[in-house]
Structure formats: structure tokens, C-alpha cells
Amino acid sequence: MSTTFQLDTSTSRANPTPAPMRRLTVPKIRARKVDGVTEEPIVMLTAYTARQAQLLDPHCDLLLVGDSLGQVIYGLPSTIPVTMDMMANHAAAVVRGSYHSVVVVDMPFGAYEASPQAAFEAAATLLKASGAAAVKLEGGEAMAETVEFLVQRGIPVMGHVGLTPQAVNVLGGYAARGRSDAEADKIVGDAKALEAAGAFAIVVEGVVEPIAIAVTKAVACPTIGIGASARCDGQVLVTDDMLGMFERVPRFVKRYEDIATTISATAEKYASEVRERSFPGPDQLYQPK
Ligand SMILES: Nc1nc(=O)c2c([nH]1)NC[C@@H]1CN(c3ccc(C(=O)N[C@@H](CCC(=O)O)C(=O)O)cc3)CN21
Numbered sequence: 454m455s456t457t458f459q460l461d462t463s464t465s466r467a468n469p470t471p472a473p474m475r476r477l478t479v480p481k482i483r484a485r486k487v488d489g490v491t492e493e494p495i496v497m498l499t500a501y502t503a504r505q506a507q508l509l510d511p512h513c514d515l516l517l518v519g520d521s522l523g524q525v526i527y528g529l530p531s532t533i534p535v536t537m538d539m540m541a542n543h544a545a546a547v548v549r550g551s552y553h554s555v556v557v558v559d560m561p562f563g564a565y566e567a568s569p570q571a572a573f574e575a576a577a578t579l580l581k582a583s584g585a586a587a588v589k590l591e592g593g594e595a596m597a598e599t600v601e602f603l604v605q606r607g608i609p610v611m612g613h614v615g616l617t618p619q620a621v622n623v624l625g626g627y628a629a630r631g632r633s634d635a636e637a638d639k640i641v642g643d644a645k646a647l648e649a650a651g652a653f654a655i656v657v658e659g660v661v662e663p664i665a666i667a668v669t670k671a672v673a674c675p676t677i678g679i680g681a682s683a684r685c686d687g688q689v690l691v692t693d694d695m696l697g698m699f700e701r702v703p704r705f706v707k708r709y710e711d712i713a714t715t716i717s718a719t720a721e722k723y724a725s726e727v728r729e730r731s732f733p734g735p736d737q738l739y740q741p742k
């Protein structure tokens with residue numbers, strides 16, 4: 454994998470404008486929750502491409518290069534087949550397209566579970582290839598030792614508990630979690646273990662509101678909810694879901710737009726203009742000398 458950073462010339466004398474906005478940092482995100490209170494909720498969206506990152510960056514605190522790109526970009530049936538190369542390449546694009554948000558990269562299934570050492574190697578590879586600041590990995594208590602290993606060696610880690618999509622084959626689907634007392638206790642315990650291991654924030658996915666409240670109270674670091682009610686310290690959504698780009702979306706998605714319909718209608722218009730030879734028209738012609 455090649456390292457393909459772009460030189461940041463935004464502050465050079467050759468290119469004095471626009472005024473550089475310093476990128477947010479992991480400690481600043483962590484510090485948004487003080488004594489259990491987050492005054493300003495943390496805003497995170499997924500991004501997979503440079504242009505998407507450019508458009509989202511000014512409005513977000515964090516951009517997540519999610520392994521959901523498996524379904525959203527590659528048409529895969531789950532996040533299980535997602536590879537390190539996919540994550541590294543999309544992460545590099547998102548870093549190039551952003552200069553404000555903290556970029557977090559999902560560790561793909563199979564790259565980190567076997568040992569803390571394997572996880573460190575994979576995380577370092579992703580950060581070196583992309584310039585992203587942090588990784589996210591799924592799992593609670595079982596991953597706490599790994600989280601501590603990474604954080605102590607310079608890699609910030611975001612946790613992910615509740616509905617963990619990489620465990621789809623164990624869970625048997627994508628149903629909400631935390632409905633039984635035992636399951637609720639397990640999720641709170643998972644979050645506590647991650648925080649003790651040094652996670653700077655924790656995604657809480659697909660849980661009933663009382664669990665979101667319990668987890669958010671139980672840990673000092675910020676919780677970022679998806680399908681976990683408004684009672685978290687921040688929220689994340691898959692951008693394509695929010696835009697109405699992805700056809701089947703979970704219940705927790707709010708479709709703010711219907712981009713898919715716009716794209717279909719535009720393609721239909723273009724196709725009919727080509728077929729009736731009205732495109733290209735005079736405005737699109739190169740003029741002879
Ligand atoms: N486009 C997209 N959006 C996501 O939120 C997302 C991904 N992809 N890929 C990775 C995971 C998978 N996630 C999912 C996928 C499906 C459901 C879903 O269909 N849930 C149903 C209930 C299913 C059940 O009860 O078995 C729902 O109605 O919410 C939820 C989360 C969340 N993540």
C-alpha cells in the first residue's frame with residue numbers, strides 16, 4: 454500500500470487563502486463531555502469519497518469511513534467481506550477531502566480480532582495509508598485488552614457496542630439489542646470496559662432508549678448513537694441513508710432527502726435527449742476557429 458498524502462499548501466505564501474481551519478483533534482472530541490454532560494452534541498456522518506467528505510466536513514465533528522461501504526459502495530451483502538485495502542483507499546480519499554473533522558476509520562472484520570498485535574498492525578497500516586487520526590472497532594469486554602494495547606501505543610480508538618454488524622452471523626440478524634435485563638447489563642459492561650481501556654468515544658448502535666441512557670451515564674467518554682435515541686452525547690448516520698440513496702434502510706434512519714429519485718430522473722432525461730439527438734446542443738459545442 455502506498456502512502457499518498459497531499460502536501461497541505463493552504464498556509465503557504467504561494468496560496469495564502471483560504472484561511473486554514475485547524476483540524477479538530479481526538480482529545481478535543483473526548484473533552485466535549487465534562488462531568489457527564491455534553492453541552493454541544495457531537496456530530497458524525499459516514500464518508501467514503503473525497504467529494505462527499507468535502508461537502509460534509511464543514512458540518513461535522515467526525516467523519517467515519519465506515520465498513521458500511523461494503524453494502525453502500527460495493528453492493529456486498531454484509532460488512533464481513535470488506536477488506537483492508539478498501540478501508541485504506543476510501544480513508545485516504547476522505548482525508549484528502551476534509552480539513553476540519555477528525556477522520557475515524559472502521560477496522561474491517563478479520564483484521565483485529567485475533568490478537569492485540571494483529572490489531573495494532575492493521576490499525577497502523579490504515580492510519581499510515583490514509584492520514585486518518587483514529588480507528589473504530591466493534592466489541593466490548595472481549596476487545597478491551599486490544600483497545601488498551603492500541604491506545605498505549607499511540608492509536609486512538611473509538612468503541613462500538615450494542616448492535617455490532619460484524620457479528621451478524623452470531624446475532625442472526627440486525628435486530629435491536631438490550632431488550633432483556635441480561636443483555637442490557639452486558640452492553641453497559643461492554644461500554645465500561647472500553648472506557649477503562651482508553652476508548653475516546655463509543656458508538657452505541659441499535660439499542661432501546663433506556664440502554665442508551667444507562668450507557669451514556671455509565672461512561673465518562675462521549676457516546677455516539679445510531680438507532681439509540683437522542684439520549685447519547687452525539688449521533689451518527691450513514692450519509693447515503695440520510696440522503697435517500699440506499700434502498701433498504703433500518704428503522705432508525707431519517708431520510709432527509711430523496712437523492713435516488715433525482716439521480717434516476719436525471720438519467721432518464723439524459724437518455725431521452727441522447728435518443729432524440731437533442732443532446733449535445735449548441736451550448737455544449739466547441740466552436741471552430
Ligand atoms: N446503509 C447502511 N446503513 C447502516 O446503518 C448500516 C449499514 N449500511 N451497514 C452496516 C450496518 C448494518 N446495519 C444495519 C442493517 C440493517 C438493519 C435492519 O434492517 N434493521 C431492521 C430490523 C431487523 C430485524 O429486526 O431483524 C430495522 O427495521 O431496523 C439495521 C442495522 C447498520 N449499518
Ligand SMILES: CC(C)C(=O)C(=O)O
Binds near residue numbers: 517521679691
Ligand atoms: C453505522 C456506523 C456506526 C458504522 O459502523 C459504519 O458505517 O460502518
Ligand SMILES: [Mg+2]
Binds near residue numbers: 519520521532559
Ligand atoms: Mg461499521
